[in-house]
Amino acid sequence: MNSYTSELVKPPQGPLRITSTHSGLPFSLVIPTYNESKNVGKLVSYLSALLDNLLPNQYELILVDDNSPDNTWEVAQQLTSNYPQLRVMRRQQERGLSSAVIRGWQVAQGEILGVIDADLQHPPETLKQMIHHVQAGADLAVASRHVHGGGVSDWSPIRRFLSRGAQVCGLLILPSVVGRVTDPMSGYFMVRRSAIAGHTLNPLGYKILLEVIGRGNVGEIAEVGYVFQEREEGESKVTWKQYVEYLGHLVRLRSQGRIARIRQKFPIGRFLRFGVVGLSGVFVDMVVLYLLSDPSTLAWGLTRSKIIAGEVAILNNFLWNDAWTFADIARSQQGMGARLKRFLKFNVVCLSGLVLNVLLLNLIFNVVFGQQYRYLANLIAIAVVTAWNFWMNLKLSWRVTQVKKSDN
Numbered sequence: 269m270n271s272y273t274s275e276l277v278k279p280p281q282g283p284l285r286i287t288s289t290h291s292g293l294p295f296s297l298v299i300p301t302y303n304e305s306k307n308v309g310k311l312v313s314y315l316s317a318l319l320d321n322l323l324p325n326q327y328e329l330i331l332v333d334d335n336s337p338d339n340t341w342e343v344a345q346q347l348t349s350n351y352p353q354l355r356v357m358r359r360q361q362e363r364g365l366s367s368a369v370i371r372g373w374q375v376a377q378g379e380i381l382g383v384i385d386a387d388l389q390h391p392p393e394t395l396k397q398m399i400h401h402v403q404a405g406a407d408l409a410v411a412s413r414h415v416h417g418g419g420v421s422d423w424s425p426i427r428r429f430l431s432r433g434a435q436v437c438g439l440l441i442l443p444s445v446v447g448r449v450t451d452p453m454s455g456y457f458m459v460r461r462s463a464i465a466g467h468t469l470n471p472l473g474y475k476i477l478l479e480v481i482g483r484g485n486v487g488e489i490a491e492v493g494y495v496f497q498e499r500e501e502g503e504s505k506v507t508w509k510q511y512v513e514y515l516g517h518l519v520r521l522r523s524q525g526r527i528a529r530i531r532q533k534f535p536i537g538r539f540l541r542f543g544v545v546g547l548s549g550v551f552v553d554m555v556v557l558y559l560l561s562d563p564s565t566l567a568w569g570l571t572r573s574k575i576i577a578g579e580v581a582i583l584n585n586f587l588w589n590d591a592w593t594f595a596d597i598a599r600s601q602q603g604m605g606a607r608l609k610r611f612l613k614f615n616v617v618c619l620s621g622l623v624l625n626v627l628l629l630n631l632i633f634n635v636v637f638g639q640q641y642r643y644l645a646n647l648i649a650i651a652v653v654t655a656w657n658f659w660m661n662l663k664l665s666w667r668v669t670q671v672k673k674s675d676n
């Protein structure tokens with residue numbers, strides 16, 4: 269009983285995000301379990317026999333158990349003395365199939381990350397072709413019930429209808445994700461680490477494959493047919509709740525995808541910060557102008573004072589924008605030289621904004637409003653110039669360089 273070869277794996281905490289670094293091990297297969305004590309022995313022995321042949325010493329099995337009342341984790345831990353490639357994680361804080369899979373991937377060392385159910389409903393032999401496809405270049409290999417060689421063993425018409433109905437709902441709500449595979453409900457697949465590394469996954473319910481396709485950077489997808497076997501031991505944990513969660517998951521992926529696209533096109537947060545900095549510049553300009561030109565202070569000439577006040581305000585705005593509005597970009601372009609370059613570009617953009625402001629004010633006041641509404645015209649000109657300044661600075665002064673483009 270005490271001859272376990274390895275300690276239990278500690279569940280990671282924090283965001284569900286996978287890093288790009290791995291140990292060079294080709295393959296990690298995660299097995300999520302809840303009350304599967306009667307299945308794990310058989311499964312681990314099947315998987316080991318298959319993979320010892322296919323990838324000798326080049327794989328690991330990671331069983332992630334959510335503190336099952338039937339002590340699945342303990343049964344699995346006892347297997348590690350015979351199967352040193354098996355690692356067991358016992359989770360006591362978190363629960364749920366999808367997060368179990370991701371937590372398993374987070375501690376995985378492999379370049380290819382897979383998942384298989386513990387209840388032997390997913391025939392292990394299918395792994396062979398799936399691994400082959402990923403090794404041949406696919407980012408994702410999905411075991412599918414709906415391609416050649418695939419099917420379900422003994423499902424009632426109602427169960428088939430529900431399964432297909434769920435797929436049709438998915439196609440209607442999120443065609444760009446659900447439509448990419450014939451069996452989007454599959455819980456049996458493997459993905460290249462690089463396709464999901466760095467993306468925070470946030471699945472709701474059972475369908476982690478949706479999350480992988482929806483948030484990852486998945487290019488080529490391969491599908492391999494398999495027949496979904498009947499359960500011999502233990503019980504399914506699927507209830508109506510999973511159907512509701514599935515719909516919620518689809519809606520969430522859809523709206524977040526849309527928001528991300530809008531954000532990419534219109535960086536609203538950045539623009540607001542730019543506006544706040546602009547207002548601070550007005551204040552600085554006023555104060556400096558007062559200190560230099562007011563009869564009660566230095567009483568310098570107005571033009572000279574205004575040029576200096578304007579430049580001090582530009583400096584103020586630059587410093588804030590560099591440290592706040594565009595901080596992320598500035599951080600990736602460090603060094604005095606790069607900073608000076610940004611400052612000079614910022615000056616040029618501000619100058620172009622000033623010229624544009626004067627031109628627009630004249631155009632709107634004289635031509636559009638027929639020499640009326642002077643201040644409204646100025647307000648419109650200022651609004652347009654603020655947007656102009658923002659875009660020009662985004663594209664020129666704080667231009668993002670050397671960033672890998674995602675192709676979705």
Ligand SMILES: Nc1nc2c(ncn2[C@@H]2O[C@H](COP(=O)(O)OP(=O)(O)O)[C@@H](O)[C@H]2O)c(=O)[nH]1
Pocket residue numbers: 299300301302303304332333334363364365368384385386387389455503504505506
């Ligand atoms: N860790 C973990 N595994 C789970 C959980 N719910 C289900 N599983 C496992 O996920 C796999 C699929 O679950 P199952 O209930 O068989 O789903 P079904 O095949 O769609 O009926 C099995 O290996 C379960 O033991 C959970 O909350 N936590």
Ligand SMILES: [Mg+2]
Pocket residue numbers: 385387389499504
């Ligand atoms: Mg099952």
